[in-house]
Amino acid sequence: MTTETREILRVSDLRTYFPVRSHGLIRRVIGQVKAVDGVSFSVGSAETLGLVGESGSGKTTVARSVLMLVRPTSGQIVIDGQEITHLSSKALMPMRRKAQMIFQDPYNALNPRHTVGGIIGAPYRIQGIEPPGGVRAAVQALMERVGLNPEHYNRYPNEFSGGQRQRIGIARAVALRPKLIVCDEPVSALDVSIQAQIINLLRDLQHEFGLSYLFVAHDLAVVRQISHRVAVMYLGHLMEMAPRETIYAAPLHPYTHSLLSAVPIPDPKLQKGRSRIVLEGDLPSPINPPSGCVFRTRCFQAQERCSVEVPPLIEVAPGHHVACHFPVATLPAGVGTARAMPETQPGVPVRRPQPASGQVSSAQLDCLPADGRPDFTRLRPRVRVGRSL
Amino acid sequence: MTTPGRPAEHPFLEIKDLGVAFPTEDGLVRAVEGVSLSIERGRTLAIVGESGSGKSVTAQAIMGLIDRKIATVTGEIWLDGQELIGLPADDLQALRGAQVAMIFQDPMSSLHPFYRVGDQITEAINAHRSIRAKAARAMALEMLRRVGIPAPERRIDDYPHQLSGGMRQRVMIAMALINAPKMLIADEPTTALDVTVQAQILELITSLQDEFGITVIMITHDLGIVADVADDVAVMYGGRIVEVAPTGVLYAQPEMPYTLGLLSSIPRMDRELSVRLEPIPGNPPSPIHLPLGCVFQPRCMYSDRVAGGACLSVRPDLLATAAGHLVRCHLPAEERRQISQGVLNVLAGGS
Incomplete structure (x- = not known):
């Protein structure tokens, strides 16, 4: 089939930086958070690309940049053949019929003052589309399709559970029959028994409508379940990208190895004897990322070259891209054996790399929306209250 | 300190018939009902459940953190021979931190x-x-x-x-x-953290436990974490414990249909990929309008196998099916085991 290979989304050398401002009266720009720093990938028709990474990796910023919800600093985004980064908000409107989004938090993504019917029907009204049979009939058909009772058309979001609210969000996203849906952590706020329902629903809708998904998530098991290909991000860069089977069975990047080994497997027989790579320290500051390879400060493979030369993303096998100077096919002896050979003796602290001098202090970092949206738990309550007093 | 009339060889923590209910405008929220548990010294007990299952309220009751002005707490909680329910606030304060400490999800x-x-x-x-x-x-x-x-x-x-x-x-x-402290209660300690940091924190808790010999209650929704750290597991649903077993037994021979449902609905990286997950249908019950019979009955695929519709009208008891393995289900033990092995075989085959 020719449609199989058609690209619905192509992202080339995407960079999204956020300015860092000083705290004074004149809020000078004193730096940049390089949330996304040179990311390229594509999503084919009816394909799911899973985008995984930890918080601060830039995966959500990629998701939001793709739909121009944040304006990228540079790079190209082509949706269904059309380049969109130069378009004004108004000119983007027709594009939004083709690309929609499902959000993480089903509680905050729905307006509590609107009825479910109003929420799911909003895309028709905004785009000025009259579906055959009218908006109400179309919305009720959608509700039925995603597993909601159409009689609940006039109810409000607070009358629904988290899983049902996510179904409302999904119905809204598929209303215009888009080609691409960007899913930002669509199941991470849900209980496990509900997660499975939503994952199955997303799969069914993909088959039914030929949808392409950019599926952003941190849960590697969930991503494996739904994705055809998987891309791994770290500190604004793609580390590895490969077909699903390859990334889980034969990863090459040390970071992918660490991520996979850190996920506890729900089987005590396997898990209790399993070794894992415990990455030391925390994510470095995206304001002042490490030179060379951004992962080198936490990497068990790191050598001199890694601090000097940025590893390019190279295709090492068909469809398998890796950005690493020293890719790992099999783990070297002693790595990932935290269980068998504990590095720590009781009472002796784990050896941890010291933060490089000249790095911006975490104080400056923590008040930034590092993931591209304001995170109120990270704001500096001390400073604000002090000022208001 | 030993209370007269109690044997010296008591479990470190023993909870008997704990109930916590919050009166609200919409009705009485029975967050926890009839919870009985015991933990031996130095062991790790995991309490697993989804949101609203009552696992956090149970932990708060042990810590004496439930406000008696807004909730009624019934039952007994014995910590190292001392009854905690009804203890004056000052005595509780002295206990908190020194005997039992707690860490929370969001630091x-x-x-x-x-x-x-x-x-x-x-x-x-x-x-x-x-x-x-x-x-x-x-x-x-x-x-x-x-x-x-x-x-x-x-x-x-x-x-x-x-x-x-x-x-x-x-x-x-x-x-x-x-x-x-002699006991640490960890309420979803890694839920807000990334997997690599979660690995660090779990390593830390396990190594500190070995070092200090503390008893740990790990409250989580993640069956992977349970498999990683727990000696024993209590599964909670609808405010009650529905199954208790040593960790190995719970994963190899679960008997309660809810536990089985949980195990089948999680995507697993160590298995062949199945085309579809097998979710538990429906939604968890409202704690105000709990089903009359078994609280899991509306979502249970096997309740029609019980003669006389007992699942609809009679609350099942938490009964021993093997040593250390308790199950709250009306199905006969033999049939439960058959169902469970059938489902687990299908899962392992990755069909």
């Missing part, structure tokens, strides 16, 4: 944002004994080093917002352990 909202982390740790010391400020600071420093904070002498004067999520959780653990 940012449990640490005070205006105070330096070192001062918050020394405050915990001062709550239980009076020592000189300098000695307290030295203790705090040593504990921060033990929980793996790099350069603790610099970090001790940081404010919580200056630390990363993983570091904050380490500070919480340091604060919890500073008075050498």
Whole structure:
């Protein structure tokens, strides 16, 4: 089939930086958070690309940049053949019929003052589309399709559970029959028994409508379940990208190895004897990322070259891209054996790399929306209250 | 301290028929009902359940954190031979931190944002004994080093917002352990953290447990974490315990259909990929309008196999099916095992 290979989304050398401002009266720009720093990938028709990474990796910023919800600093985004980064908000409107989004938090993504019917029907009204049979009939058909009772058309979001609210969000996203849906952590706020329902629903809708998904998530098991290909991000860069089977069975990047080994497997027989790579320290500051390879400060493979030369993303096998100077096919002896050979003796602290001098202090970092949206738990309550007093 | 009439050989923590109910405008919320549990010294018990299952309320009841003005607490909680329910507030205060400590899901909202982390740790010391400020600071420093904070002498004067999520959780653990409690209750301690940081924190909790010999209650929704750290597991649903078993048994021979449903609905990286997951249909029950019979009955695929519709009308009891293995289900044990092995075989085959 020719449609199989058609690209619905192509992202080339995407960079999204956020300015860092000083705290004074004149809020000078004193730096940049390089949330996304040179990311390229594509999503084919009816394909799911899973985008995984930890918080601060830039995966959500990629998701939001793709739909121009944040304006990228540079790079190209082509949706269904059309380049969109130069378009004004108004000119983007027709594009939004083709690309929609499902959000993480089903509680905050729905307006509590609107009825479910109003929420799911909003895309028709905004785009000025009259579906055959009218908006109400179309919305009720959608509700039925995603597993909601159409009689609940006039109810409000607070009358629904988290899983049902996510179904409302999904119905809204598929209303215009888009080609691409960007899913930002669509199941991470849900209980496990509900997660499975939503994952199955997303799969069914993909088959039914030929949808392409950019599926952003941190849960590697969930991503494996739904994705055809998987891309791994770290500190604004793609580390590895490969077909699903390859990334889980034969990863090459040390970071992918660490991520996979850190996920506890729900089987005590396997898990209790399993070794894992415990990455030391925390994510470095995206304001002042490490030179060379951004992962080198936490990497068990790191050598001199890694601090000097940025590893390019190279295709090492068909469809398998890796950005690493020293890719790992099999783990070297002693790595990932935290269980068998504990590095720590009781009472002796784990050896941890010291933060490089000249790095911006975490104080400056923590008040930034590092993931591209304001995170109120990270704001500096001390400073604000002090000022208001 | 041993209460007269109780044998000296008692479990470290024993909960008998615990009930917690909150009266609300919409009706009585029975958050926890008839929960009985016991934990031996030095073991790790995991309490697994989804939101609303009552697992956190159970933990709060053990810590004496349920406000008696807004809730009624019934039953008995024996900690090392001492009954906690009905204990005066001052006695409870003396117990908290010194005997039982707790760490929470979100370290940012449990640490005070205006105070330096070192001062918050020394405050915990001062709550239980009076020592000189300098000695307290030295203790705090040593504990921060033990929980793996790099350069603790610099970090001790940081404010919580200056630390990363993983570091904050380490500070919480340091604060919890500073008075050498005998038991640690960890309520979803890694849910807000990334997997690689989660791995660090789980390693830390396990190694500190080995070092200090503390008893741990790990509250989580993640069956992977349970498999990783727990000796025994209690599965909660609709405010009650529906199955208790040693960890190995729970995963190999679960008997309660809800446990089975949980195990089949999680995507697993160690298995062949199945085309579809097998979710538990429906939604968890409202704690105000609980089903009359088994609380899981509306979502249970096997309740029609029970003669006379008992699942609809009779609350099943939590009964022993093997040593250390308790199940709350009307199905005959033989049939439960058959169903369970059938489902697990299909899962293992990855069909």
